[in-house]
Amino acid sequence: MIDKLSWMTIYPEVVLLIMTCVIALLDLASTSPRRTGTYILTLLTLAIVAVLTGFNASLGKTIYGFGGMVVSDPMGNWLKCFATLALMVTLVYGRPYAGDRGMLQGGEMFTMSLLALLGMFVMMSGSNFLLIYLGLELLTLSSYALVALRRDNAVASEAAMKYFVLGAMASGFLLYGLSMMYGATGSLDINEVFKAIASRQVNHQVLVFGLVFIVAGLAFKVGAAPFHMWVPDVYQGAPTAVTLMIGAAPELAAFAIIIRLLVEGLLPLAIDWQQMLALLAIASLLVGNLAAIAQSNLKRMLAYSTIAQMGFMLLGLVAGVVNGNTYNAQFAYSAAMFYIITYVLTTLASFGIILLLAREGFESEEITDLAGLNQRSPLYAGVMAIAMFSLAGIPPLVGFYAKLAVLQALIASGQGIYIGLAVFAVVMSLIGAFYYIRVVKVMYFDAPVTASTVSAPRDVRTVLTLNGALILILGILPGGLMTLCANAIVATLAT
Amino acid sequence: MGLLSLAIWMPIAFGVVLLAFGRDEHARGVRWVALIGSVASFLVTLPLWSRFQNGTAAMQFVEKERWIERFNIHYHVGLDGISFWLVLLTAFITVIVVISAWEVITERVNQYMGAFLILSGLMIGTFSALDGILFYTFFEATLIPMYLIIGIWGGPNKIYAAFEFFIYTLLGSLLMLVALIYLYNKSGGSFDILTWHKLPLSGQAQTFLFFAFFSAFAVKVPMWPVHTWLPDVHVEAPTGGSAVLAAIMLKLGAYGFLRFSMPIAPDASHEWAWLMIALSLIAVIYVGLVALVQQDMKKLVAYSSVAHMGFVTLGFFIFNELGVAGGIVQMIAHGFVSGAMFLCIGVLYDRVHSRQIADYGGVVNTMPKFAAFALLFAMANCGLPATAGFVGEWMVILGAVKANFWLGVGAATALIFGAAYTLWMYKRVYLGSVGNDHVKELSDINAREFLMLALLAIAVLWMGLYPKPFTDVMNASVDGLLQHVSISKLPKLP
Numbered sequence: 001m002i003d004k005l006s007w008m009t010i011y012p013e014v015v016l017l018i019m020t021c022v023i024a025l026l027d028l029a030s031t032s033p034r035r036t037g038t039y040i041l042t043l044l045t046l047a048i049v050a051v052l053t054g055f056n057a058s059l060g061k062t063i064y065g066f067g068g069m070v071v072s073d074p075m076g077n078w079l080k081c082f083a084t085l086a087l088m089v090t091l092v093y094g095r096p097y098a099g100d101r102g103m104l105q106g107g108e109m110f111t112m113s114l115l116a117l118l119g120m121f122v123m124m125s126g127s128n129f130l131l132i133y134l135g136l137e138l139l140t141l142s143s144y145a146l147v148a149l150r151r152d153n154a155v156a157s158e159a160a161m162k163y164f165v166l167g168a169m170a171s172g173f174l175l176y177g178l179s180m181m182y183g184a185t186g187s188l189d190i191n192e193v194f195k196a197i198a199s200r201q202v203n204h205q206v207l208v209f210g211l212v213f214i215v216a217g218l219a220f221k222v223g224a225a226p227f228h229m230w231v232p233d234v235y236q237g238a239p240t241a242v243t244l245m246i247g248a249a250p251e252l253a254a255f256a257i258i259i260r261l262l263v264e265g266l267l268p269l270a271i272d273w274q275q276m277l278a279l280l281a282i283a284s285l286l287v288g289n290l291a292a293i294a295q296s297n298l299k300r301m302l303a304y305s306t307i308a309q310m311g312f313m314l315l316g317l318v319a320g321v322v323n324g325n326t327y328n329a330q331f332a333y334s335a336a337m338f339y340i341i342t343y344v345l346t347t348l349a350s351f352g353i354i355l356l357l358a359r360e361g362f363e364s365e366e367i368t369d370l371a372g373l374n375q376r377s378p379l380y381a382g383v384m385a386i387a388m389f390s391l392a393g394i395p396p397l398v399g400f401y402a403k404l405a406v407l408q409a410l411i412a413s414g415q416g417i418y419i420g421l422a423v424f425a426v427v428m429s430l431i432g433a434f435y436y437i438r439v440v441k442v443m444y445f446d447a448p449v450t451a452s453t454v455s456a457p458r459d460v461r462t463v464l465t466l467n468g469a470l471i472l473i474l475g476i477l478p479g480g481l482m483t484l485c486a487n488a489i490v491a492t493l494a495t
Numbered sequence: 496m497g498l499l500s501l502a503i504w505m506p507i508a509f510g511v512v513l514l515a516f517g518r519d520e521h522a523r524g525v526r527w528v529a530l531i532g533s534v535a536s537f538l539v540t541l542p543l544w545s546r547f548q549n550g551t552a553a554m555q556f557v558e559k560e561r562w563i564e565r566f567n568i569h570y571h572v573g574l575d576g577i578s579f580w581l582v583l584l585t586a587f588i589t590v591i592v593v594i595s596a597w598e599v600i601t602e603r604v605n606q607y608m609g610a611f612l613i614l615s616g617l618m619i620g621t622f623s624a625l626d627g628i629l630f631y632t633f634f635e636a637t638l639i640p641m642y643l644i645i646g647i648w649g650g651p652n653k654i655y656a657a658f659e660f661f662i663y664t665l666l667g668s669l670l671m672l673v674a675l676i677y678l679y680n681k682s683g684g685s686f687d688i689l690t691w692h693k694l695p696l697s698g699q700a701q702t703f704l705f706f707a708f709f710s711a712f713a714v715k716v717p718m719w720p721v722h723t724w725l726p727d728v729h730v731e732a733p734t735g736g737s738a739v740l741a742a743i744m745l746k747l748g749a750y751g752f753l754r755f756s757m758p759i760a761p762d763a764s765h766e767w768a769w770l771m772i773a774l775s776l777i778a779v780i781y782v783g784l785v786a787l788v789q790q791d792m793k794k795l796v797a798y799s800s801v802a803h804m805g806f807v808t809l810g811f812f813i814f815n816e817l818g819v820a821g822g823i824v825q826m827i828a829h830g831f832v833s834g835a836m837f838l839c840i841g842v843l844y845d846r847v848h849s850r851q852i853a854d855y856g857g858v859v860n861t862m863p864k865f866a867a868f869a870l871l872f873a874m875a876n877c878g879l880p881a882t883a884g885f886v887g888e889w890m891v892i893l894g895a896v897k898a899n900f901w902l903g904v905g906a907a908t909a910l911i912f913g914a915a916y917t918l919w920m921y922k923r924v925y926l927g928s929v930g931n932d933h934v935k936e937l938s939d940i941n942a943r944e945f946l947m948l949a950l951l952a953i954a955v956l957w958m959g960l961y962p963k964p965f966t967d968v969m970n971a972s973v974d975g976l977l978q979h980v981s982i983s984k985l986p987k988l989p
Contacts (some may be wrong), residue, residue: 234940346538374603374606374647375603376656378514378518378606382514389639394635394636394638394639395631395632395635395636396632396636398637400632401563404566404628404672404676405565405566407672407673407676408566408676408679408680411676411677411679412676412680412682413672414680419673419677422673422676423670423673426669426670426672426673427669429669430662430665430669431668433661433662433665434658434662437642437658437661438658439656440642440643441646441658443645444647445647445654445657446641447645447652477562478563479561479562479563479565480565482564482565483564483565484565486565
């Protein structure tokens, strides 16, 4: 018999799972190539789930269920809520694109993405190594299938293969690391592991050995250099709608398991993993920013930009524990959380534009395909420009405040080396600014290749405009989201 | 919403409305809305003037609201004698720029006008911000409209110029961001600039802060040797862009020295004053010589801007009242004069589509009214008494002589160079017999251009003949600043 508290922790997941099955079954009856019915039902489901998780999050309570296997805390619930919203936006942007390419026939795109979301939910609320791993597998297996959705397309199939092989290896790394932890501490429960390590009764060498594999596995998942090889290929090769599906919401899940594993489970080893993350961050900032300059393919450029942005986000995680003191932790981790949420918001807008410009038989993935967009449609050029300036970290857009929070966390540590890291990150974001404003240049300064205006379905137009506006509004008033992240992290650290 | 907020947000609101106008079929309406917006935004700054109290160094029209609680960041704005005139100057120049673009800009009019109005509000915000992050937000946000202005409506090499402008100035200001966060942590969690003024800091910290701020502001001013972006950008920017850049944006940097570097790191400012003075003198003398040999009118005025801004920084770092007040007066005067010079070049460029001095000659024969205005502005650029250019330079030179006789001599020689390059350009472009067919076909300025130049001419003459309103406003604040800077912030030795 499952007790009431346990139900409380998982009822959004239950709703999601039931609806996924219902949608998969109902879709069998549908033959329309655009799957409008399935689409609306999916959005409705996601809206309900977003409300449920948002409601849970606003309660601000931390509840453990199933004997500590599952946790429902503000951080997990907010991330679930945002991931659900991100998936909704992704589906809105992606449907015309997928419909043009016959990817909606069969309706797998909807069920697969819902299952991927379920995987993310499990990752976000897992408080147990095994459960987190299961969630991760559910997410990644669905993602592999999504990337391979265009079976007849050679590039997409190649991307799916690469994604599968490298992703499987990363999962293997993670699992191996987790098994070392289990071997050393004798528990799969994150809180038990924490206690065991904090008691200093455990062989440190084994722990660090396992830690290396865990960090490497996580680095694969977020796409941090030098484990970033799959990111550009998969971003470029996957159908753009799927690129957005694996590039937006799952980043939130990856952040969640970083916090669950490294902070909630392995905080006593912070000195070790902070060093590793710092190196990953430096490498990501270097590789991402420098390689992005050389790209002419917009999706590939955004892939390298993702690597660089993840590097910046990781910097927020390295400054949590200073000299064994966790005073700075809430600032550092909430900065990283704010960073990742705003990054997802911005990514949605930029890929939304690419999806919008793609037409039947035309992918619009080259940077030059954006030429003269301002003359064709000032609105969409404006949205893209806002996204690019935000990624570059120019105020008053939200990307700046995300960078500000991370830099503040680094400098607040008062350590010379962290201040040096901050300066390095700042210099790298200058290089980053170059390729972001190059996109703006192409849209505003170059002459358009075609004079045709850009038309979009009403739902895409509305959501895209809101998305762009939100990047600006959150930039002018970032306080609310920052406080939300801070409270969520404080609640997580308190347990 | 207070008066000062109105002055900041009104142009921005008008700018956003203009952006929503869409395509060029409404160009006529767009121009009128832009004019109404800029004039209204200028008019709301006038009550600031009538209500400004001269006798105090304290901040006036202060508004303070919580903005980002997490980092104790406030929407905190206010004006003192240092920033006051810069706000009015910004609003005034924006009106002029809107008039100057009237029939010249025909493509994407709403975006052009919108960008300038938003830019105006952002710059007023920069001058009034009393919170470090608020300042940085406004300071950096100005890059976006200016980047687009240069890139969309600029000359043949506009893309290079736009990138150079963006990257160069961003590089400087990012280090300032690190300094701001450092100060936040040092001060126990405050981004309040006035709190930072009182914060005791060790010599090492002050040196770090001084150079971090230096990297941001020196690029913006620009000081030698980081001035190289300015001529490139000026040449390619559209007329309005050049005017705003020279008249106001450069002042953001100079203003930063007064608001940040000197009061926050007074000991380092004294310690490194020799460097600042040396760089300023090089700008004044060497860049003055460089201006002499330019073939391109815009480049010449751009180099002359660098030289004139050298006077400003020179005045600041000799740490006496005449010098600092002279520097501020020079900032305002240069705003009027350089803006006017670029607009004059714009008038010629609209007709002949060339900026080369060699393509002109004898313009006075076909455009007598215009030549008269140009002469006035050229004289002001040389620093002729009774024009705006004279007052500030004279005060700075007096201040320099007070500090060190030879310094004064060095600065004074610059006046000669200034006269040389300006008058020589004037002679080659305007005087003599008609140079070629293009010049022969020139038509004199129309009513719109007359209005725009006349407004500037009134400002230049008024400031030259009766500078008292300008200096009265700033005296108390300059005294306050100098008193503050003279007290060491170093921790006392036991």
